[in-house]
Amino acid sequence: MAHQETLFPSPPACSPPSLTLHATGQELTIGIEDIMRIVVPCLPAPFFPAAGASRPSPSARVGGDGEDRISRLPGKVLSEILSRLPAKDAARTVVLSRRWRRVWASTPLVLDDSDLLVLPRRGRSDYLPVDWCSVTDAVSRAIGSHRGPIRRVRLTCCVMWLVQRLGMLDYWLRRFADGGAEDLVLFNRPQPKGLYLPADVLRIASLRTLYLGFWTFPDIAGLPRGPAVFPHLREIGLFCVLISTGELEHLLACSPVLEKLAIVACFYFSHHIRIGSRSLQCLVFWKSLTYELAVVVAPHLQRLILLQDYPNLSNPSLRRTRVKIGYTPGLSVLGYLEPGMHQLEIGGVSIESGTKIVPSTMVPSVKILALRVQFGIRKDAKMIPAFLRCFPNVETLHVLSLEADEPTGKLNLKFWQEVGSVDCLETHITKVVFDKFRGERCELAFLKFILERAQSLLKLVVVLANGDQASVDEMLTKLKPLTTAKRASECPTLLAVARDGDSPWCFQRASDLSVSDPFDW
Structure with missing residues (x-):
């Protein structure tokens, strides 16, 4: 060469x-x-996730007679083959025949520079760092030599x-x-x-x-x-x-x-x-x-x-x-709203714990609402009813419980019993997911509040913060009072879940419009 x-x-x-x-x-x-x-x-994901793995070459002989049958395929088929190959492999086809060179020139370029990256081989005496400039050099040659259309580029x-x-x-x-x-x-x-x-x-x-x-x-x-x-x-x-x-x-x-x-x-x-x-x-x-x-x-x-x-x-x-x-x-989907982070304003009105909620401060279209709350911060936890009143038609509520570094006082059951009417909770909410449950009394008080007020509740899911067996047993004991607590709904399903590993919630899921509830799992 x-x-x-x-x-x-x-x-x-x-x-x-x-x-x-x-x-x-x-x-x-x-x-x-x-x-x-x-x-x-x-x-965004690489165009060719399997880049670097061994793959058959377009020049592979088919059959034992040595005849190159692939090159005899129609030009559109060859172009489609090339468009599905990483740039390095597709470019190699130009050495096969004059026909492949013509196909390459007219095939829309799909270029992902991670396909050109030669990763260092650890454990070898000739170990060298990644040569970033060689990748840049290869990209420049690919762009300069391909005179046809361009479809996708990931640099x-x-x-x-x-x-x-x-x-x-x-x-x-x-x-x-x-x-x-x-x-x-x-x-x-x-x-x-x-x-x-x-x-x-x-x-x-x-x-x-x-x-x-x-x-x-x-x-x-x-x-x-x-x-x-x-x-x-x-x-x-x-x-x-x-x-x-x-x-x-x-x-x-x-x-x-x-x-x-x-x-x-x-x-x-x-x-x-x-x-x-x-x-x-x-x-x-x-x-x-x-x-x-x-x-x-x-x-x-x-x-x-x-x-x-x-x-x-x-x-x-x-x-x-x-x-x-x-x-x-x-x-229709909003979250995570976090009282300790966000000052919510609707219709020009800042929402506080004592704000009177009127139609101009409501967003009735929201069906799925997600909150991140430090229940150990009294001021933050008191914002929950105010936030819920702003979204009167919520059907699914996700609450992620955050551990407070410096607790400032926790709300007990009496506070929740004295909370006034909350439309979404009393008429629309059918599912509540409480994530990162650590067994604190303030968390249990909130869950009892949900059970006592949610008249349409069908499912209450409690996801435990710690999945090891000893912790699970302890949390299940602390959750036991919920099974005998007063309920506004006739037959809600109570589920306690110990998750293996971190939550599957991620950026890709959050931004995927085909997923109806990005906070669910």
């Missing part, structure tokens, strides 16, 4: 160890490793700072636009931070899905705008992307058929996020932080998923987010 010179020099030593974020005059340092632990599980391993410095990234994006790319995953491996995303990404009008990671969004001044920018775009994922309120609004305005927006590991401490979209169906705000998340106008929004889990955040005030729900007549 002829020697081919690499296009790129060696990269600098390593990724920066942390990101320093600024919030109202304060600094917060979050380690890159912590960010990557959030981002990596949320990445998570390339050294983007170097690609951009050499002017190649703008060229790549123009090729994606000319080739009619439909799916694009473009991650700047966090090296260095703050790299600006080229504006040419907004010129790929053929896109249907766009996932961006570790970029600074370009200044919107002079950028293409209007529904013609992304007329087919249905999914956007922003992973640790620095984007202003105006830039996000610009992106939404350019996407007239957008169905899913995911904001993952993004930090906007002193900023407002405003969501306005006539087509959006699912909004996921995943392990991100902001001062205010306002869903202003979203008539087709079905699902609003919130997960803001930062237990090691030194300044608790930075965790507080105002969640404003505006015009969302189709919203």
Whole structure:
């Protein structure tokens, strides 16, 4: 094989160890490793999950007569074969025959740079680190040599700072636009931070899905705008992307058929996020932080998923987010609302434990509601009735019990007995799932409250926090009083469940619109 010179020099030593974020005059340092632990599980799946495994070559002989029957198949069939192969394997077919070269040139390119990654072989004397620049080099050659259409591109391993410095990234994006790319995953491996995303990404009008990671969004001044920018775009994922309120609004305005927006590991401490979209169906705000998340106008929004889990955040005030729900007549799934994290505002009214709930402060469309509550924090637990009153037609209630680091007083059964009318609990709720039960009296008091008030309850599921046998036996003993407790429903089913391992709830499940209840398992 002829020697081919690499296009790129060696990269600098390593990724920066942390990101320093600024919030109202304060600094917060979050380690890159912590960010990557959030981002990596949320990445779109590789196009070819079995990449690297042994697979038959298209050049394999069929039969014992040595005749190459595969190459005699119709061109459309050969093209379909190539489109299902990782780029490295598909490119090898050009050496088979002139016909395969013609097919390769006309086959839509499906490029995933993780297929080109040569992982180090541990336990060998010739162990070497991953050569990221070789991957980048191979991607550049693949894009430059393939002159046909482009279907899907997933770049998570390339050294983007170097690609951009050499002017190649703008060229790549123009090729994606000319080739009619439909799916694009473009991650700047966090090296260095703050790299600006080229504006040419907004010129790929053929896109249907766009996932961006570790970029600074370009200044919107002079950028293409209007529904013609992304007329087919249905999914956007922003992973640790620095984007202003105006830039996000610009992106939404350019996407007239957008169905899913995911904001993952993004930090906007002193900023407002405003969501306005006539087509959006699912909004996921995943392990991100902001001062205010306002869903202003979203008539087709079905699902609003919130997960803001930062237990090691030194300044608790930075965790507080105002969640404003505006015009969302189709919203049916909401959670996790967390009293210790979220200041809920509906119809311009902030919801507090003593707030009088009127029709303008209700969201009657919500059928599935999920709460994360520290029952050891008295103020947080007292917010539960107020939250429930805002959603009068809830049918399924999920409650995740969080352990309080510094308890401030627990609510007893008397408090729950004195709670006034709660419409959803007394008329609509048929299923309650209580997760992470630790056997505390305040948890039992809440469960008794559910049994005494839920007139339509069919099933109460209690998931134990600890699955080992000794703990299970102890928790079952503590749950025994529920079997004789007063019940508003005639025959609810009581289930105690010991789960093996962590909850299966994850980003992919939360954002999957085909799953009717993303909090269930």
